[in-house]
Amino acid sequence: xxxxxxxxxxxITKTGKRIMLECSQTxxxxxxxxxxxxxxxxxxxxxxxxxxxxINKGEISDGYSVSRQxxxxxxxxxxxxxxxxxxxxFCATSERRAGANTGELFFGEGSRLTxx
Amino acid sequence: QQQVKQxxxxxxxxxxxxxxxxxxYENTAFDYFPWYQQFPGKGxxxxxxxxxxxxxxxxxxxxxxxxxxxxxxxLHIMDSQPGDSATYFCAPNFETSGSxxxxxxxxxxxxxx
Numbered sequence: 001x002x003x004x005x006x007x008x009x010x011x012i013t014k015t016g017k018r019i020m021l022e023c024s025q026t027x028x029x030x031x032x033x034x035x036x037x038x039x040x041x042x043x044x045x046x047x048x049x050x051x052x053x054x055i056n057k058g059e060i061s062d063g064y065s066v067s068r069q070x071x072x073x074x075x076x077x078x079x080x081x082x083x084x085x086x087x088x089x090f091c092a093t094s095e096r097r098a099g100a101n102t103g104e105l106f107f108g109e110g111s112r113l114t115x116x
Numbered sequence: 117q118q119q120v121k122q123x124x125x126x127x128x129x130x131x132x133x134x135x136x137x138x139x140x141y142e143n144t145a146f147d148y149f150p151w152y153q154q155f156p157g158k159g160x161x162x163x164x165x166x167x168x169x170x171x172x173x174x175x176x177x178x179x180x181x182x183x184x185x186x187x188x189x190x191l192h193i194m195d196s197q198p199g200d201s202a203t204y205f206c207a208p209n210f211e212t213s214g215s216x217x218x219x220x221x222x223x224x225x226x227x228x229x
Contacts, residue, residue, distance in 0.1 A: 004159075033217075040125065042205060042221040043160070090159050104150065105207075105217060107159030 003027045006091050006108035014116050019078040021111045023091030031095070032074040033105065034058075034066060037088040046089075049074055081115040088112050119143060122206055122220025129227050135193040137223045139206030142187065146208040149182060151191045152219075154203045163204070164191070196227045 004025045013019055023032065034046040045058030047066040055066060063085060065077045078085055089112075092105040121140045129135045139149075150165035166173045166180040166189065173180045179192040189208070193200055206220040 035219075040221060042122070043219040045217070092159070104162050104165070105152075105160075107161065109157070109159050 002109065004091055004093055004106055004108040006089075006111045008111060009109065010112045012114045012116065013081055015080075015082055017081050017115075019081050019113065021076045021089055021091075021113070023074045023076070023108060025072050025091075025093045025106075027093050027106060028071075029093035029095055029106070030071065031093060032068065033092040033094070034064075034074070034076045035090045035092060036060060037090060037110075043090065046076065078113075081113075083115045086113060086115045120206060120208060120218050120220045122223055124223060125221065126224045127226070129196045129225065131196065131198060131227055131229050133196050133227075135191075135196045135200070135225055135227070137191045137204050137206075137225070138188060139190065139208065139220050140186075140188045141206075141208045143208070144187065145210070147210055149180065149189045149208050150206070151178075151180065152205040152207060154205065154222075156202075160203075160205055193225075196225075198227045198229050201225055201227050 007022045030051050033048040035043040036046055037043050044060050046060055046064050047058055049055050049068045052068050067075050088110050090110050091108045094105050119142045123138050151163045152160035153163040154160040164175050164178050164180055166182050168184055171182050177194045182189040204223045207217045209217045
């Protein structure tokens with residue numbers, strides 16, 4: 001089983017619909033991230049969370065919200081989806097404990113979202 | 117995103133050739149310089165990383181060269197193989213203090229048989 005699991009893997013929806021992408025991890029990591037990938041733009045950070053009570057905006061948070069339900073779960077919501085939110089979304093985790101390499105991210109396999 | 121600039125955007129190499137991808141950064145406080153590899157339909161995964169106390173690190177056919185004064189580091193793939201065809205991202209950051217990571221725009225490498 002994957003250490004970082006994203007659901008759904010593929011989703012097609014219509015403009016204005018509410019969408020939730022879910023991420024769960026079994027790595028025991030405190031830090032979780034949501035990235036968006038678009039061709040030619042690399043990976044851009046949407047939101048990140050360094051523990052259950054800590055949520056931070058990334059560089060492209062407008063139009064998105066997140067919820068950290070537990071250490072192992074971090075979900076991304078699009079309250080009212082629009083076509084330019086069509087992209088590949090990745091959840092990732094990293095260590096926090098002292099002395100650990102907090103610079104390495106572990107990614108899920110991605111959720112492809114299409115907004116018509 | 118301008119903090120990290122990656123080049124080229126795409127690269128086509130013949131089997132057996134050398135692939136070179138470059139990454140330039142602005143923050144001189146970074147102390148961890150990784151390259152991630154992403155295959156189609158998969159998430160990125162750490163390929164190789166270097167710390168600033170050395171100028172070069174080699175793991176098999178993959179080498180990172182680090183130029184601290186120029187604020188650049190590069191990935192060299194020797195004897196490139198079709199199985200190396202993937203997208204490569206640099207993501208300079210902080211090893212122990214933690215940070216929201218900024219990725220380069222990515223380089224799509226195609227190795228022709």
